């Protein structure tokens with residue numbers, strides 16, 4: 001891994017970006033199968049929790065150049081055709097957990113408008129996601145038959161920065177995209193001596209604090225599962241995070257051990273690495289979308305990274321990019337349930353500087369800090 005930690009020249013970064021478009025572009029089918037990537041010394045640097053044929057794991061170590069062999073969706077489909085009794089397991093978050101997480105994150109970003117990203121380092125494109133929604137239902141048309149152009153956004157009026165207009169076949173809708181950071185303890189920029197502060201998004205208002213607590217409570221099962229995956233994947237890092245988390249946790253509905261979460265709400269991704277994160281981070285996307293593959297050019301890896309697939313990896317060392325995603329058309333049912341399509345990405349991480357403050361503190365640190 002040491003060779004990966006060396007900062008890259010801008011020329012090399014451009015080469016990685018090119019690789020994302022070419023070798024890892026549309027002609028390369030993504031891998032769908034779960035796998036572990038090792039560094040030159042045999043230490044794991046990336047775990048991909050995707051799909052797996054039950055009892056068929058070979059356990060063999062492949063060269064990076066062979067990583068796609070037998071591991072794409074086509075390969076999986078043809079295997080299942082020839083082995084109809086085989087079972088496929090999904091190693092990531094199941095559909096139910098994905099839906100719960102999607103609802104919790106959507107509610108959070110409704111109460112706490114996500115921050116618009118103007119920089120081009122991590123996220124690309126505009127801060128608005130456009131998607132297609134069904135035309136008005138009959139019931140609604142009846143209700144709106146007073147001739148006014150109202151009700152296009154029926155039931156969705158509480159959504160942040162929500163706009164809509166009529167089109168022939170349905171409705172074009174727009175939703176605000178951006179980032180929310182929930183971190184129990186962060187240093188102020190360049191001022192570690194001042195100690196840790198809860199992230200500004202959480203303390204923005206009383207309703208954002210309440211929304212954060214509610215989001216943590218609703219996503220406890222997801223957090224617990226990610227923690228279990230992390231513990232198996234990187235047991236030493238798990239212990240380090242757990243100890244520091246217990247000293248730094250502020251809102252008790254979060255079960256840890258990651259001190260921070262970034263919710264990347266409906267944004268498109270760019271090639272980057274998370275330089276301020278300590279060790280491995282856990283990342284996943286949920287929602288209704290197509291595309292959104294995870295590309296890690298230093299490993300020549302393109303992963304399907306479908307809703308619920310999880311990557312746990314050294315995101316501060318490995319450059320990564322979530323490929324362009326396209327929101328699916330909102331179904332009538334989703335419209336009625338006020339669920340918007342598109343991709344909600346989440347990164348569970350531990351900030352490097354926060355760890356430095358917390359690593360030798362015991363769990364009463366918070367009590368001392370509050371004085």
Ligand SMILES: [Fe+2]
Pocket residue numbers: 272273274315320347
């Ligand atoms: Fe990242």
